[in-house]
Amino acid sequence: MRAVQVPDAKGPFELVEREIPEPQAGWIRIKVQACGICHSDSLVKDGTWPGIQYPRVPGHEIIGVVDLVGEGVKPWKNGQRVGVGWHGGNCGYCDHCRRGDFFACNVALLTTGISFDGGYAEYMVAPAEALARVPNELSAVDGAPLMCAGVTTFNALRNSGARPGDVVAVVGIGGLGHLGVQFAVKMGFKTVAIARGKDKEPLAKKLGAIHYIDSREKNPAAELNKFGGAKVIIATVTNADAMTAVLGGLAANGVLMVIGAAGPLSVDPILLISGQRSVKGWYSGTSVDSQDTLSFSASSGVHSMNEVFPLERAAEAYERMMSGKARFRVVLSMEG
Ligand SMILES: [Zn+2]
Numbered sequence: 001m002r003a004v005q006v007p008d009a010k011g012p013f014e015l016v017e018r019e020i021p022e023p024q025a026g027w028i029r030i031k032v033q034a035c036g037i038c039h040s041d042s043l044v045k046d047g048t049w050p051g052i053q054y055p056r057v058p059g060h061e062i063i064g065v066v067d068l069v070g071e072g073v074k075p076w077k078n079g080q081r082v083g084v085g086w087h088g089g090n091c092g093y094c095d096h097c098r099r100g101d102f103f104a105c106n107v108a109l110l111t112t113g114i115s116f117d118g119g120y121a122e123y124m125v126a127p128a129e130a131l132a133r134v135p136n137e138l139s140a141v142d143g144a145p146l147m148c149a150g151v152t153t154f155n156a157l158r159n160s161g162a163r164p165g166d167v168v169a170v171v172g173i174g175g176l177g178h179l180g181v182q183f184a185v186k187m188g189f190k191t192v193a194i195a196r197g198k199d200k201e202p203l204a205k206k207l208g209a210i211h212y213i214d215s216r217e218k219n220p221a222a223e224l225n226k227f228g229g230a231k232v233i234i235a236t237v238t239n240a241d242a243m244t245a246v247l248g249g250l251a252a253n254g255v256l257m258v259i260g261a262a263g264p265l266s267v268d269p270i271l272l273i274s275g276q277r278s279v280k281g282w283y284s285g286t287s288v289d290s291q292d293t294l295s296f297s298a299s300s301g302v303h304s305m306n307e308v309f310p311l312e313r314a315a316e317a318y319e320r321m322m323s324g325k326a327r328f329r330v331v332l333s334m335e336g
């Protein structure tokens with residue numbers, strides 16, 4: 001099979017021929033159809049994930065078909081359409097797992113494309129519990145970005161405490177944000193989009209945002225307060241100052257949900273105390289959260305806007321994603 005690997009930290013992407021991997025007991029082999037390129041793939045490329053071993057095939061936004069089922073696996077069957085995301089597995093028996101906090105597993109937390117080879121390849125193997133079912137209505141390319149960018153925004157929103165009719169703001173209209181706006185609208189929130197500059201305004205409105213704030217032109221906190229403040233703000237940006245700038249726009253009991261990896265965030269405690277506001281992070285989700293994301297997207301018409309590249313152009317596709325100029329997700333298609 002063909003695969004694209006990173007040979008060592010900061011090394012160049014290499015297109016290589018490899019043996020098709022065999023699934024061990026409890027694992028499944030997947031014929032990969034599409035794999036999204038995520039900013040977190042830079043952890044593999046740059047070697048910033050502690051203990052990562054090379055060579056490594058990145059990729060954790062995978063849609064494909066079950067190709068071979070390892071020993072003892074229930075209930076997957078050959079030919080089923082499946083997705084694999086960031087959460088690659090957990091032990092199931094540590095105290096965190098027993099409480100259902102699978103993201104906090106401290107025995108055997110597996111991350112797809114980091115702990116084991118991911119989806120920049122024609123085939124891959126993954127633990128059975130990492131698999132999500134894919135609805136027929138979603139093509140592989142449409143589904144792939146939902147396995148990380150999608151589930152991250154969908155899951156943060158549905159666990160944010162916001163209720164239909166509440167004002168919810170999405171900061172940053174990029175790969176995550178353009179999905180976040182759609183999910184927020186379809187969940188019934190009064191959705192406000194916030195980004196730098198005017199160019200994203202028409203798109204944000206087309207996706208259903210009731211209002212757009214150009215944070216270069218106007219103070220986003222003051223603008224949000226014209227709507228009574230936001231119950232929830234989802235921060236998808238990788239810029240801590242952009243998060244600090246919106247904090248004052250939280251309503252009483254409002255929550256800033258941080259899902260973009262920015263530097264240290266400065267927060268005025270008075271703002272938190274006086275309005276009982278909070279700042280919270282959200283882990284993307286497990287395979288069943290991804291499955292819910294795919295299902296919700298298919299039934300409500302949420303679509304990722306994608307730029308599609310063939311596998312052999314993975315290096316170029318990665319650069320395109322890192323440039324921040326892609327509109328909006330970059331996806332590798334193994335089907336030409
Ligand atoms: Zn990701």
Ligand SMILES: [Zn+2]
Pocket residue numbers: 090091092093094095096097104105106107108
């Ligand atoms: Zn565990």
